[in-house]
Amino acid sequence: MRTNGNRSAGQPLVVVGDVLLDEDVAGEATRLAPDAPVPVVEVAGERSRPGGAGLAAALAARDGREVVLVTALGTDPASETVRAMLPPEVRLVELPLDGTLPVKSRVLADGRPLVRVDRGGGVPGPPGPAVRRVLDEARAVLVADYGQGTAAAMRQPLAEAARRVPVVWDPHPRGRPPVGGARLVTPNEREARWFCGERDREGDDSLRAHSRRGALLAERWEALSVAVTLGCRGAVLARAHCDDPLYVPVAASLDGDPCGAGDCFAATAAVVLADGGLPTEAVGLATEAASEFIAAGGLAALAAGDAAGGRARPAPAASPAGDAAALIASVRGSGGTVVAAGGCFDLLHAGHVQFLQNARRTGDCLIVCVNSDASVRRLKGPGRPFNPAADRIRVLAGLGCVDAVVAFDEDTPEALLRRLRPDVWVKGGDYSVRDLPEAAALREWGGQTLVLPYLDGHSTTELARRAACAAP
Template structure:
């Protein structure tokens, strides 16, 4: 059941600016990458992103934050989704702007500028907090939470309050339902505030789950919070309570490879929504962990408008820790080449993986130092093989391929041939299985663009997906 009042997000808004492009060379005057800009986008950051994510499922959300008359503040106002209402504090100065330059989806540099001081809250802000059904404090250490500390203390005594803390910000008010530091922040807070209580029970470099639970319990006692959820990135989260020796560990059950920027906001927003609907802290952490993992794995360019249903089960985790994102595979291939190694790519549908496929891939791996398998998407297989194919969906085919020791990475492509994918991967050797001739491969000419080589390796005679499927169809059920 939804809370009686709106979900109110209190905190510091930033303007996030991402400049993306490719970096294929170094500058002639300094050993720094030259990024050829392909796109540029802005979105609300900090408390603004948390509010947008909280409103993504149609929930009524009010954002209490400090905005001014500067260009960045006006941009944030225009970018907030319709489901977010503003209750503004005055801002003395300019809104902070955080600019990231990314090459191949990886940050190269971050530039920060601007900053101001929140003024005194007015009647509209006080009214928003008085009518709140739940509160999320997204504290980025720039003064908004501090300006409203007394009102937040009163709110924590009557409704669910989640506090996402920052080392430069205020400590949570007593009585909050949940505090959500990440692992690095939890270490810092314990070192600054709980060092004596930690004593010999905890070392700074201990990253075991036991240690994370102990940090959470120490902080819950220090902050007088009902619970502390320490988020661990790809490892999941630990939920702890003061004076409690059995913390709850929630692993990530979805593929969480991707851009982690904003994952903490997604976690905190989801947890607040679950608590607002009457959920327990344990339920909130379970669903928030799934939502944050799905958020990181998403390729959504406009993350302020990202949507997910945290109560829908996440997809199964990938087998092993092999990369799937093209940017990560490319980075791994570049590292192999930098060491003087040879990068091999092989392609196919691999619908029913059989001994012929395995021998082919093992032989392909022997020709170099890294094997990338380019696998056709479901739509691509259907176009090539006809209705009824594939027999196995691409997620299952990828999982089986990743389980092979000879395969270092798997990349999916949706076209009939992987030429566009190969242009990004730039393998040294392209291997195809079957009775092709090299000159008949559409990829062969492309490989020559970067001095690559195309090879054909035979499959094992008498084995094929079609033959196996026909044989299985004849077996009585």
């Protein structure tokens, strides 16, 4: 989760809403039951984690910031389980719960949900002085409303908070409307239709229609902005009486379990606003974070402790162009040749593109190993790189000849190559193979090192010099 780092000491991000206990029973389904036409799931494992506002709080705390979770918990076993599973970065401030905590149980086969069973539920009590003190200290507030009554019980203090600090409201059809003055409201497509009174889920699906719904809801809710999330299509950011919506697409195609992606979107947006960002920045980074969450495997990819604790997870090494490890296994499994190429690729030019296209032709897939920002700075000196690693990775991943991109922090990619073990290592420029330290590493597993020339007359240094000369 990336922010501008402008935190205020002693001012936490406060998450208010309904916590659930999420349970997943996962396995394989290869046959039907003899007594009914339903699949039989051979259970391989079970996982439990805080859901709803608990998941949102854990995701918001992944970068180590202080997060306060205001929610209703009781004395039932599910409430005790959630208390034990919340991460240390999340401080809990409780409302009383008359009843039991809702439990949401999913049965998944081959990673896909087959059925969900919901049980339990209670009525949250009124907020006490501790809750009001927390809201007074908040840097920003995220309301994760799952329709269980916590947001309704907190309505008056939340309305007061919205006049002081950014409030992000993730609404639910069974909940109450957001308080006036919310900085950003984040309904998904289905919820936006519901709130607009459209019961036909097959209605107008155009971006214009979604932005029109967002603008209508922003006016109705007296919200500064409304982001209608569209799943694999991204999000539309709209404002009341504004005909100029912002569309934020998803950078890569998504194929995975979207459960939890909405919480990831809302948590990221709240973090960005807490750090002084604008709603446009918040929606852009939130869309990116939610898509990366799904691409990385979503909730299933998190270890049980990590899913519950929301501890900081390193960003995946591979870009949206593909997961390097899975790609290598697939290509090798079919008898193909794995090719890797490397460089800084600071200002991508025609020479780089020709080099990468030629490298791809030497095998069946191409993995680009790109120097991190720190590595480029050590190699090229102050002022470099011109483009940060995230931008360089995204540009490289967008090339049709590139199948995956992996960053490395060292001065040379030797350690990374020993992990990837490509069949062919390709370097561009006027090197000789014997001068490359990576060549010795390739020989360890019988790999081959090639040097391909760049297109004459093209270099990052020359591009930078010409740009500087052209500047007024």
